[in-house]
Amino acid sequence: MTRALLPPVWRALPRRALAAGAAAGLLLAGIPRMLPGTPDPLLGLFALRAAALAFALGLAFLLDDPARHITSAVPARRPVRVGLRVALVAPGAALCWTAALLLVPREARPPTGALTLEATATAVLALTAAALAVRRPHVTEPGATVSAWLLATAATAYLALPDGWTLLVNPTDPRWSTTHDRWALLLLTAALVGGRASAEPLRARLRVRFF
Amino acid sequence: MSTVLRTPARTAGPTHTPRPWAAVFALARLEARELRMITSVFGTAILYMVWIGYEVTRQGDFPVLQDVDRDTQIMPMLFGLVVMMNVNRGVLRSRRYGTDRHFDVLVVEPWRRTAAHVLSVVPAVLFTAACVTFQFTWAAVKPGAAGTGSLAELAVGPLTVLLCGAGGVLLARLFPSVFAAPILLVVLLFGMMFVATPAGPAWTSRLSPVVTFSGVSPFPSDMLGRLAGWHALYLVGLVLFMALLAVLLSGGRTTVVKAAVAGSLALTLVGVVGQSQGTPAAALAARERGSVTPEKVRTCVEHGKSSYCAFPEWTSRTDDWAAVADRVQSLAGGRAGTERLTVDQRLDARDGLDSDAYLPPSAEPGHVSVGMDWGGNRVPEFAVAVASVLVAGDEKAASEMCDARVVTIMWMALRGASDPMGSLRDVRLDDSDSGSAFVLSPTESFGMSAAQTRVVAELLKKPRYDVAGKVKAKWTELTAPETSIERVAELLGVPAAGKTTDGADEDGRAGSCEE
Numbered sequence: 001m002t003r004a005l006l007p008p009v010w011r012a013l014p015r016r017a018l019a020a021g022a023a024a025g026l027l028l029a030g031i032p033r034m035l036p037g038t039p040d041p042l043l044g045l046f047a048l049r050a051a052a053l054a055f056a057l058g059l060a061f062l063l064d065d066p067a068r069h070i071t072s073a074v075p076a077r078r079p080v081r082v083g084l085r086v087a088l089v090a091p092g093a094a095l096c097w098t099a100a101l102l103l104v105p106r107e108a109r110p111p112t113g114a115l116t117l118e119a120t121a122t123a124v125l126a127l128t129a130a131a132l133a134v135r136r137p138h139v140t141e142p143g144a145t146v147s148a149w150l151l152a153t154a155a156t157a158y159l160a161l162p163d164g165w166t167l168l169v170n171p172t173d174p175r176w177s178t179t180h181d182r183w184a185l186l187l188l189t190a191a192l193v194g195g196r197a198s199a200e201p202l203r204a205r206l207r208v209r210f211f
Numbered sequence: 212m213s214t215v216l217r218t219p220a221r222t223a224g225p226t227h228t229p230r231p232w233a234a235v236f237a238l239a240r241l242e243a244r245e246l247r248m249i250t251s252v253f254g255t256a257i258l259y260m261v262w263i264g265y266e267v268t269r270q271g272d273f274p275v276l277q278d279v280d281r282d283t284q285i286m287p288m289l290f291g292l293v294v295m296m297n298v299n300r301g302v303l304r305s306r307r308y309g310t311d312r313h314f315d316v317l318v319v320e321p322w323r324r325t326a327a328h329v330l331s332v333v334p335a336v337l338f339t340a341a342c343v344t345f346q347f348t349w350a351a352v353k354p355g356a357a358g359t360g361s362l363a364e365l366a367v368g369p370l371t372v373l374l375c376g377a378g379g380v381l382l383a384r385l386f387p388s389v390f391a392a393p394i395l396l397v398v399l400l401f402g403m404m405f406v407a408t409p410a411g412p413a414w415t416s417r418l419s420p421v422v423t424f425s426g427v428s429p430f431p432s433d434m435l436g437r438l439a440g441w442h443a444l445y446l447v448g449l450v451l452f453m454a455l456l457a458v459l460l461s462g463g464r465t466t467v468v469k470a471a472v473a474g475s476l477a478l479t480l481v482g483v484v485g486q487s488q489g490t491p492a493a494a495l496a497a498r499e500r501g502s503v504t505p506e507k508v509r510t511c512v513e514h515g516k517s518s519y520c521a522f523p524e525w526t527s528r529t530d531d532w533a534a535v536a537d538r539v540q541s542l543a544g545g546r547a548g549t550e551r552l553t554v555d556q557r558l559d560a561r562d563g564l565d566s567d568a569y570l571p572p573s574a575e576p577g578h579v580s581v582g583m584d585w586g587g588n589r590v591p592e593f594a595v596a597v598a599s600v601l602v603a604g605d606e607k608a609a610s611e612m613c614d615a616r617v618v619t620i621m622w623m624a625l626r627g628a629s630d631p632m633g634s635l636r637d638v639r640l641d642d643s644d645s646g647s648a649f650v651l652s653p654t655e656s657f658g659m660s661a662a663q664t665r666v667v668a669e670l671l672k673k674p675r676y677d678v679a680g681k682v683k684a685k686w687t688e689l690t691a692p693e694t695s696i697e698r699v700a701e702l703l704g705v706p707a708a709g710k711t712t713d714g715a716d717e718d719g720r721a722g723s724c725e726e
Contacts, residue, residue: 017390024394028401035405043405050401057393141307145251147393148296152251155289160262 002084005076009084012071014064017143018089021058022096025051029100032108044108045115045170051100052119053154055093060126060150061143062089063133068140082131082198093123110171114180121187126150128194135201234319235327242301242331246294255293256338259286263346273355273528273586275429276347280364283343284421287368291375291420292396294335298376299392302328302383322463325380329454332376340369355531355586358524359432363439370446371420377453384460414487420446429583431508431522434501434560436494438486445482451475490563498560505557517552525556528585535590536579538627539597542679544686547601554579554597557653572606572654580606580653588651591634594624596652602690610655612692615699617659619682619689621650621667622703626678631671644668662696669705678703 029051032043062085065071071081097119101112129149133142157167167186169179246252266282302325305311314321343365350356382392407419416422422442452475459468501508501522509520514533517540521529532554540548557570557580573580579600581593598620599609609620621635628634636642640649640656645664649656659667670678685702688694700706 014390016388020390020394024398028398031401031405046401046404050397054394054397057397058390060393061390141389144300144307144389144393147390148251148293148300151296151393151396152255152289152293155292156255156258159285159289160258 001076002080005074005081005084006088009081010088012065012067013085013088014061014143017061017064018058018092021054021056021061022092025054025058025096025100026103028054029103032104039105039108041108041110042170044104045110048100048104048110048115049118049168052097052115052122053151055096055100055119056122056126056150057147059089059093059123060130060146061141062086062127063130064141064143065134066140068134078200079198086127114171114176114183117180117183117187121183121190122150122154124187124190124194125153128190128197131194131197135197137201231319231323235323235330238319238324238327239330239333242298242328243334245301246297246331246335249297251293252297252335255290259290259339259342262286263342267346267349270350271355271586272353273357273531273584274350274353275583276351276356276358276360277364277432277435278358278429279347279350280360281423283346283365284367284371285423287339287343287371288421290335290339291372294332294372295375295379295382295396296392298328298332298379299383300389301331302380303387303389306387307389320463321461322458322468325384325457325461325463326454328380328383329377329457332373335376336369336373339372343368355528357528358429361432361437361439363443364437366443367421367439367446370443370450374420374446374450374453377450377457381453381457381460384457413489414483417442417445417486418483428558430558430560430564431497431501431524433497434494435564436490436498438488438491441482441485443482445479445486448475448477448479448482452479502559502561505555509556516549517554519554521556522558522583525583529554531585532581532593535594535627536597539594539623540601542623542626542682543598543601544683545690547686547690548683550577550601552577552579552597552600554581556581556583558583570654572610574605574607576605578605582653588637589653591625591628591638592651592653594628594634595620595638595650596654598624599652599657606654610652610657613658614692615663615694615696616690616692617650617657617663618666618670618696618699618703621659621663622670622678622682625667625671626675632668635667635671660696666696666700666703666705670703673704 029047032039032047035043063082072078074081097116101109101115126146129146130142133139133146161167165182166175167179167182169175173179263286270279300307305314314324319327347360347365351360379392382395386392386395403419406415407417417438422437452472455468455472455475459472497508505522506520508522510523510526511518511520512526512529513519514529515537517533517536519529519532521532536552536554540550540552543550553575555573555578557573559570570580570582577600579593579596581596582589596606596609599612600606601623602616602620603609603612625631625634625638632644636644638651639659640651645661645668647661647664648659650659681703682689689699689702
């Protein structure tokens with residue numbers, strides 16, 4: 001049945017939003033290479049973070065399904081449908097992120113493992129928010145709301161997070177490793193909540209009204 | 212009979228004049244209400260208010276108003292960002308729900324709808340203005356506030372929100388798609404970060420709505436040279452340009468609108484040119500004058516027998532300086548107890564706003580330097596400077612001192628403080644109260660050996676009356692450079708060896724001057 005579901009899900013993916021996110025992310029990651037002079041490591045860090053945010057904003061639209069009221073009647077359960085969408089996009093997302101990492105010149109590239117953790121956590125956060133949003137019965141296209149939330153959260157994290165909770169530091173900062181413990185925790189929490197949220201609401205009660 | 216049958220003539224056409232703007236305002240009110248009800252806007256507004264509450268409690272008792280006005284600018288960016296996303300979604304709502312074509316039967320033209328969407332941001336802008344006013348007023352009414360705020364700097368916050376709203380409407384008219392706004396916004400924000408870097412050319416570095424820099428010490432307002440007025444003009448021009456362009460794009464192609472778009476573009480360009488001229492010559496001259504010949508600028512106020520010379524905006528602070536200086540001087544003996552001091556406020560502004568310039572110690576006898584900041588650690592640092600001038604004669608001699616006079620200086624400086632041991636930790640570079648360390652002062656720091664620290668800490672634990680008499684009685688011997696630390700300890704009644712051995716004392720003392 002999953003195999004039978006593959007072609008229609010593939011066709012129903014919100015390709016324009018995903019492509020726009022990917023294009024914007026690759027454009028941002030390419031900026032340090034386009035600028036003249038020796039690449040600045042700080043610029044590489046900013047470019048990669050911006051790219052991660054752009055990819056995540058594209059992924060926020062992944063669960064958009066204008067025909068949701070029809071597709072929800074198919075025998076495949078929601079975890080299968082959501083999982084299929086994620087599985088179809090995951091290779092592309094991984095490819096885009098690798099390309100973004102490679103686009104930043106080697107001298108300006110921050111530690112790739114840590115940045116990948118940040119990017120994954122951001123993307124999973126976006127998907128979790130979308131999965132939570134589609135639990136409400138009438139929501140067909142949560143992408144716009146979720147992307148607004150994601151951008152606002154990112155701006156808040158950048159501007160207003162107290163020093164003790166900061167998430168965005170430079171690699172030279174002594175807090176770099178403790179911050180990444182926090183990122184890993186964030187990723188884990190988001191993944192767990194997201195997994196729980198993709199179950200049918202009748203099977204897993206999870207009352208979160210966040211918009 | 213015929214008169215009864217005559218019916219009154221009816222006037223054809225509308226009975227009242229058409230009022231197309233009434234619909235615009237009604238729509239703007241409705242959209243403003245929609246905007247207010249969105250959780251992310253509401254939540255960010257709450258967050259903004261919480262942040263202001265946190266900021267005003269964290270801020271010291273001695274704010275400098277020309278710095279406080281700039282501190283109001285950052286958070287409206289976040290609020291504006293959220294407003295922008297939601298205004299954008301509001302404009303596109305009819306498209307998302309497929310109700311665009313219903314509007315064709317209404318008398319409100321699309322460009323009027325666009326204008327209404329721009330106007331729907333006004334309550335959010337007023338809210339920001341109220342928050343900014345509160346934040347600034349809170350600082351301004353503190354008794355220790357100095358300086359003057361700039362209206363142009365304060366206007367940046369509300370203008371940023373208005374700019375974001377107009378930008379959201381324009382984005383929706385340019386790219387009518389729900390995913391365009393967030394993704395374009397990320398590209399725009401980070402593009403701004405790459406283009407408008409402080410290190411870049413003058414004209415690009417000020418294009419961002421909020422021009423930040425990390426000022427180390429406050430400047431008098433005539434030395435700032437931030438061109439805040441030009442920047443506000445640039446923002447006003449940009450807001451008008453974006454809003455009118457959105458109106459133009461949605462069909463308001465009248466000559467008036469076209470002329471207004473051209474006019475607002477010209478206004479923006481005038482603002483850009485105005486703010487790109489670099490630091491104005493008047494500010495540079497004021498910086499030079501204030502750094503090299505401050506005595507021509509400062510106002511001197513007499514308090515008691517001493518004189519306090521402050522930059523004009525800081526004269527209200529001389530009372531606080533005088534209280535500290537008198538407190539320290541009351542503990543001094545000999546001639547120092549009645550010496551006339553001159554407290555000079557100094558700064559070195561020649562390297563610009565974001566440089567932490569070093570102040571050389573003054574060589575004039577009886578002159579004490581004080582910086583532009585006050586409150587917190589600056590108070591015990593100033594007390595140390597006063598005490599060192601009273602003991603050593605002038606700041607230059609005090610900075611070269613490496614003998615037991617340090618004990619007398621530190622005791623005089625800190626004994627009158629509300630928490631002497633806490634102040635001792637505050638003025639020492641490593642925040643310790645044992646071992647050798649550097650002591651901070653407004654000009655040059657000086658060393659303090661482990662033995663001296665031990666004696667000072669012992670003295671600070673004793674009651675004031677126990678030590679004060681001994682200091683006054685033995686003043687000449689205590690302030691003589693050749694008196695050893697053991698002798699000072701003996702004179703002031705502190706056990707000489709204490710917990711440390713003599714050898715360690717010798718090492719510590721040697722270390723204090725070699726550091």
